[in-house]
Amino acid sequence: MSVIKYNVTQEDKDVFNRDGYWISPKLIDDETIEKLRGAHDRIWSKDFDGDGSPLYPVARPKDKLQIRKLDNGWWINDEVRSFVTDENLGEIAADLLNEDEIRLWHDQVILKPGSGGEETKLGNVGWHQDYGYWRCSSTTNMVTVWLALQDTVIENGAMMTILGSHKWGEVEGSDTFFDQDMDKLRTKFATRDWVEEPCILKAGQASFHHALTFHGSGPNMTNDPRLSVVAHLMPGHTAYRKGRQHHSNVNLLGPRPYNGQPFNNDYFPLLYSRKA
Template sequence: MPKMTDITAAQTPTVVDGVNIDELITPDVLTEYRERGYWVSPRLFSAEQIAEMREAQERMWAGEHDSEILPQYGAQEVEPGSPDVRQQCNAFWLSDVIRKVTTSPLLGAIGARFMGVDTVRLWHDQAVYKPGIGPDGKDETAGNIGWHQDYGHWKSSSTSNMCTAWIALQDTDLQNGGMRTIVGSHKWGLLEDSNTFGHKDLDGLQARFANQDISGDWLDEPCIMQAGQVSFHHALTLHGSGPNLTWEPRMCLISHMMPGDTTYLPGRQYHPNLVFLGPHAQEGEPFAGPYWPQMWPRGVE
């Protein structure tokens, strides 16, 4: 009788950038993500890498770009000393350092596990800079990020099974305006008018969403993170943040990931990325090519 082979034991571990994905994303981690709507990793990026990312973001805000072709949308003009949040979408166009991080196969491989898919593409990325306004700024709302669902902004995509990786570029907690999530809120489905990233009234948004048909308590949990840790959350998980009450900026890079077969769903909501499909895009057209680079497995466009 021929010898039977243990197929499981023979499988090669998935190792990306020195990280064993099989050991990192265990069944318990998958259960936590699916039940709570988010998961915070151990440190995935070194102090040296974090310093490079911070420098790259500062260069970008100063107008120093690695490409003369600018994104179609993104950073608004911010006066020096303004308490307003700076947000640059598709920052990977502007900085080679940022592109290496936000399109990395490491994030893509982890996102693939959480989304339960084989192929992952970048939907878009963000560089976010929240100025510090000091400990007396508790009533200042300019730095607030409203409670929102990412998919509330992305309804032109064919699935809500998308995943966001939020990279802390310094130690982050409530004091410096770190992200907060509503635990388990991804199970509530797509809420009405949840495209509220730019709204500043956190209490008002909580009241609005709590009055909708939700099944569970409003459990507001801070993502307390060290520099180099990454929070991964579902596209339906409500999240937001308050003011930065320190004197130092709170910076992060964000990678919004989608299954590789995500397509255009017209008639629901405009998104600036749609312009990259061209002037006559039809339902079912894939979000593919260099505007939505493949992250996992690392492919050739």
């Protein structure tokens, strides 16, 4: 098990429900941080574990300052798998979401290159709601765990969340991760109180944000890449909801997905189940 056991308190839940995100204590030890940093090196150089292949090929970025991400790193990397399927991680998510079972929806391995002080938008992640991509899911009660593999502050491009924005519901057109014009997106979405809060994390800490919480991130002005591993987690009862929006996870249900089909096969591993 790679995640240190942590018992979520009522205060933690209150913070998550009030703000739409919560910052955890350090969840992994220094050795695991180093292993996951090594996992980044191996993934970007296409050194994979097992006989599978990634969901999308690991492409060489067109520009070295461009943000890099790989979905479902757990398919091809043992250290990533160990973190994103960890039972202790699942229990934290179950407590925050007030659910009895937690499965993995998918993961992301993200590298934001350091620009060395150069002003660039190429590393930005546009303001978005994760659920903006997940409308094929039967519930919005999902959570994203963003694990820092170095101390993460505004200067190296910390993720920022919009305080309380999970209460805004499903906002149309919020699938804007790849739009790197933060100012334009702010104008589009800031129709209510727009309070940007950086997720300042020590290496090994994680932020947990609700699937409806707006978030994004700006430039990494340092000389070092900002490395993270992200686990998108869902309740065990999450099922396919037809006719809303396509997501590649629907393909993983088999050749004939049907409305109401649970996302509960091997592609969506169970992290945690509450004992009665």
